Amino acid sequence: MRQNFRKILTMLTVSAAALGLTACGSTAAETDELSYDEAYLESVADFLIGNWDGMSDEQIAQYAEMDAEDAQSILDNYGLPFTAEAFTTAFSGYMGNEEELGAYVSTDGYEVSTDGKEITLVAHLTYEQRTADLSIVFNKKSVAQSVTLDPSYTLGEIFTKALMNTILGMGTVFSVLIFISLVIYCFNFIPAIQKKFSKKKEQPAPAPAKAAAPAPAAAPVEEETVDEGELVAAITAAICAYTGSSADGFVVRSIRRADSAKWKRA
Structure with a gap:
């Protein structure tokens, strides 16, 4: 040098x-x-x-x-x-x-x-x-x-160089645009991939217990129905027999069950 x-x-x-x-x-x-x-x-x-x-x-x-x-x-x-x-x-x-x-x-x-x-x-x-x-x-x-x-x-x-520069410039621009488009398109697969690698395996939820069957309703007790006229006649006859009197001296107005079934002799 x-x-x-x-x-x-x-x-x-x-x-x-x-x-x-x-x-x-x-x-x-x-x-x-x-x-x-x-x-x-x-x-x-x-x-x-x-x-x-x-x-x-x-x-x-x-x-x-x-x-x-x-x-x-x-x-x-x-x-x-x-x-x-x-x-x-x-x-x-x-x-x-x-x-x-x-x-x-x-x-x-x-x-x-x-x-x-x-x-x-x-x-x-x-x-x-x-x-x-x-x-x-x-x-x-x-x-x-x-x-x-x-x-x-x-x-x-000059024209050839200008054309080559134009082609090179446009080619570069379109290449970048295509690359960006591919990147944006790949975004559609990212959630699925992320879910696949990061989400834990879901455990099946326990089946809900079956509700107990309701108890059958008790059948209504059917009360024996007695003809009221016959009941009055029977009670009247029993009173007359017990007292030794006739049925003309009293009138039966109502009939109800007594608390006690014990009778006292007069």
Whole structure:
């Protein structure tokens, strides 16, 4: 990795030397709020392009995955005109597009623009499989704040990617909906399963005792009925016989049972 750093430093030194020669023959572009040297900005872009083309995939991955502290240490030690985030983003952006770009072919030109606060350099690049635009945003001190590599796609490729993204998105949504529907449907079986595993076996309830049969009602005692006229005649005759008198001297008005059946002789 130290050799890679030396290579970066060597390329930057060459770019700085070219910048010095350029500065001797021309003046820097000036605006109301900042000034910049276009040749220097272009050399920063060439620095990235040359390293991308000359490094292996493993080396590019090392810079792309470097943490901010290590990246800032490299920038400070070698005087590279990048922020830590811009430096690592430059390599990670190229690593993500390397397969679609292919090998580097040529740089087809540069465009520089400024809004008075920042300077934007766009390098038009040609690779084996497609073209791309490298955009670098510099601050007033010509330090790169962000780096973006945008491959160019045909209209058919754009539509194909959009279609694939749509299918993937809709497929994901429907898959989740189907899964949720299955989960909700399974809720119907949960009570039965819970009842099966948690409910104790029910004991049969004892049969209720049979009610005792009611005792048969006692049969009413039938009282012998006697003809009242005959009873009066019999009693009258008995009294007459007992007293020796005739039946003309008394009248039987009522008949009732006496408490005692004992008679006293007069």
